[in-house]
Amino acid sequence: MAVYTHVPAEEMEALLERYGVGTLVSAKGIAEGVENSNYLVDTTEQRFILTLYEKRVDVADLPFFLALLDHLADKGLPVPRALADRNGTQLQTVAGRPACLIEFLQGVSVSHPTAAQAYATGEALGQMHAALADFDGQRANALGLEGWAALAQRCGADLDAIQPGLQARVQDELRYLADNWPGELPRSVVHADLFPDNVLMLGDKVSGIIDFYFAAQEVRAWDVAVTQAAWCFENDGTGFDADRAAALIAGYDASFGLSAAERAAFPALARGACLRFLLTRAWDWLNTPADALVTRKDPLAFLRRLDFYRDAVPETLGL
Structure with a gap:
């Protein structure tokens, strides 16, 4: 995860409106990783991850990734789905990039595993x-x-x-x-x-x-x-x-x-x-x-x- 692309608050608010998931409270860029731009997004109702897919990710591959997440979630594995908006659309465009609003999962990533x-x-x-x-x-x-x-x-x-x-x-x-x-x-x-x-x-x-x-x-x-x-x-x-x-x-x-x-x-x-x-x-x-x-x-x-x-x-x- 990383932040390469800045998303204005107004554009993020417009995105959340398409989902009907409350109004924007805060959005914080996540610096870990190197692939995509990621934000931790809090609304008045819940928390999400907003991912903007950067140049290393081929847009043509995104349907594969989204289907993979849905398949594993349907099997009961703890993976986060990309959410669909009110029109049933998972893949969005945000700040000129393909993007998805993704379920937030509880838990922490450990730095010194046992x-x-x-x-x-x-x-x-x-x-x-x-x-x-x-x-x-x-x-x-x-x-x-x-x-x-x-x-x-x-x-x-x-x-x-x-x-x-x-x-x-x-x-x-x-x-x-x-x-x-x-x-x-x-x-x-x-x-x-x-x-x-x-x-x-x-x-x-x-x-x-x-x-x-x-x-x-x-x-x-x-x-x-x-x-x-x-x-x-x-x-x-x-x-x-x-x-x-x-x-x-x-x-x-x-x-x-x-x-x-x-x-x-x-x-x-x-x-x-x-x-x-x-x-x-x-x-x-x-x-x-x-x-x-x-x-x-x-x-x-x-x-x-x-x-x-x-x-x-x-x-x-x-x-």
Whole structure:
């Protein structure tokens, strides 16, 4: 989440009028994340999230995302629906951007997860994968193996401005993954970005799963690897927490489960997860406008994770 586009109060009031959800009391920009512009909106009746979709989100993909949220909510998962206005319209235009008014879910995103919270997250991820078995939406993963290579090329030698030798390190990893990517494993729609700030917790219970805007078809177990890489290190990419990692896998096994082939391939999947976030963070680090209300995230935190997974074996990872 972030704020790139300013929404005048008058325009926000006009939007709320179309929904009949009370009058505007306050609207506060949310600075976390890097993808879209987000506001926490309070009216005289309730609270919402207003999301404006910025340039990285293809407007043509929005029907897929909205259908995905509706499908998961219909299955009883704690995901926020995009609300429809009085005319039944979910997708709006606000400040020249496509936008949605989204349900607000109670809960907080934890910055230092416990093993119990990791277990609950793994369990929720497995429940989500089970619920998606009959979802027929289609979206290719633009940030899969081919996308990583393209993004590395776009970053080019500027990677070495982040850390000397980073460009060569990235190219080495791309070659390894091209030779070892387990593309034959089962595929499904995946969340692809289940960081702690995309999970809402009430104590040790998951109360919300949010930000599905990278969801796409991909090797399903890669979603588990992304989640472990996001949840089981310190924020700077050091300090792998084996208890948290084992708890997350145990939670996933309790609700869905990894096959023997997925467990064997997990280190390579985790390396792919780390490279993906290293590259997108590097691109954002090099290209985020100076005046954007957004927190840039350190790409080297995922280089450190990548170095860890390069030497890891499945048993080390709670498998």
